[in-house]
Amino acid sequence: MATGRTHRPATRSRGIPEATVARLPLYLRALTALSERSVPTVSSEELAAAAGVNSAKLRKDFSYLGSYGTRGVGYDVEYLVYQISRELGLTQDWPVVIVGIGNLGAALANYGGFASRGFRVAALIDADPAMAGKPVAGIPVQHTDELEKIIKDNGVSIGVIATPAGAAQQVSERLIAAGVTSILNFAPTVLSVPEGVDVRKVDLSIELQILAFHEQRKAGEEAAGAGADVSPPPLRGGAATNRKGPDGDVPAVMPA
Amino acid sequence: MATGRTHRPATRSRGIPEATVARLPLYLRALTALSERSVPTVSSEELAAAAGVNSAKLRKDFSYLGSYGTRGVGYDVEYLVYQISRELGLTQDWPVVIVGIGNLGAALANYGGFASRGFRVAALIDADPAMAGKPVAGIPVQHTDELEKIIKDNGVSIGVIATPAGAAQQVSERLIAAGVTSILNFAPTVLSVPEGVDVRKVDLSIELQILAFHEQRKAGEEAAGAGADVSPPPLRGGAATNRKGPDGDVPAVMPA
DNA sequence: ACTTGTGAACAGATTCACAGCC
């Protein structure tokens, strides 16, 4: 097995940190906006502001791609747009399929930013026979039975799952068996997939819960600042070790 | 222990790492499923598998919340559901507004997982006067003019932005001015907000671009393993230092 | 015997701060 070194940073300029990869699309968007306004060059400071990050981070990120700037001047906008696009693999067109054309699937199909940047909706797939043939966003919906054929005929390697949670795992298995190796999952489930398949998930309720956590904390600090006590009735003593409510403690959530 | 120390880990059990917070909703979902199947206890190993993480990470995460397990046995499902819910602030109900009732906004409004877990759609808001009064997901859409009043009357602190990119910044400013302190942004823009306001973003095209990056890399490694050359025409020499195409290099993207 | 809880080691990401080049 001399191949497939997925872990080590390889020789050198390969092995861009994951955190950097996740920011490249952000930079690309900001650069595209500058390009449309025909701005020729931009400093790390300006670009960082536009992308919502700090400039040291941006420079470090770019340093993984190569030395694409000019000291004392900044970065050439067009040049960088090309380099980042290439690094992200957007100089080629990726056909994607969307499975599950409910409200969300339809919204995704209609989303413009799709086509604009290297992606093409190759097909819409839904399990409901009544949907078959109906056009959504100008593309006729096809039945799940056709899934394997569609994937193969179009050389699709990226699939978007927008089905109900219950169907997602099975859909992912069919996609993968047919040749898909990257999945964007909107269904609120953990997908289990074989080694080598990438999954990214987008989950509304998780995001809201994270916001709620911080929101609650803000309320608590505010109250503390004003002199009120933060934790009124529920447990959690102040002692460092040996907490844990023994048993009379789970208040009105459902248990016995 | 004066007031509002937002940065240091405080005395002790405050200061749950951000990465842990982001996983709590995942654990909660897995636990809820177990709870529905009336499973009384679960080991870190089992729960970790269900949540798609490894067990050491899960135990470490839980250790930030307190000692809620029993050695040799595992965790009590109901008890943990309650503790995590409380930690996330889901024992109270959070009213949220959705601004921008296009395809996506409607999909979000219809999304069930919303109401189920501590969130309540208090209002739908859209700038199109033609939408006003129309019910979406059983809730009548209200006009943007009412935004401030709606936020204040309902004590909304979490807003969801599903408008086009161009409107998002302005909408966020109005939400914040009216009292919102957490925003979930689906518009493909960087929002700039004052200190103390939390923003999380969900961006389809960023996720796809990250997948494309890995997809491209897979294709490259495969080719390399098979003996083919990875980088056919474009630049990027192999030399370690002193790269950067001097000027005849930007191939057919748009520049001069 | 089994599983949690956690220090300690490790790995990854961010920030600092400045040398190097325009």
Place this chain on the structure above:
DNA sequence: GGCTGTGAATCTGTTCACAAGT
């Protein structure tokens, strides 16, 4: 003078491995 590129320092997160508790 101004701005990039990057080592070094720092911070955050993950994994290991085992002592402690049931």
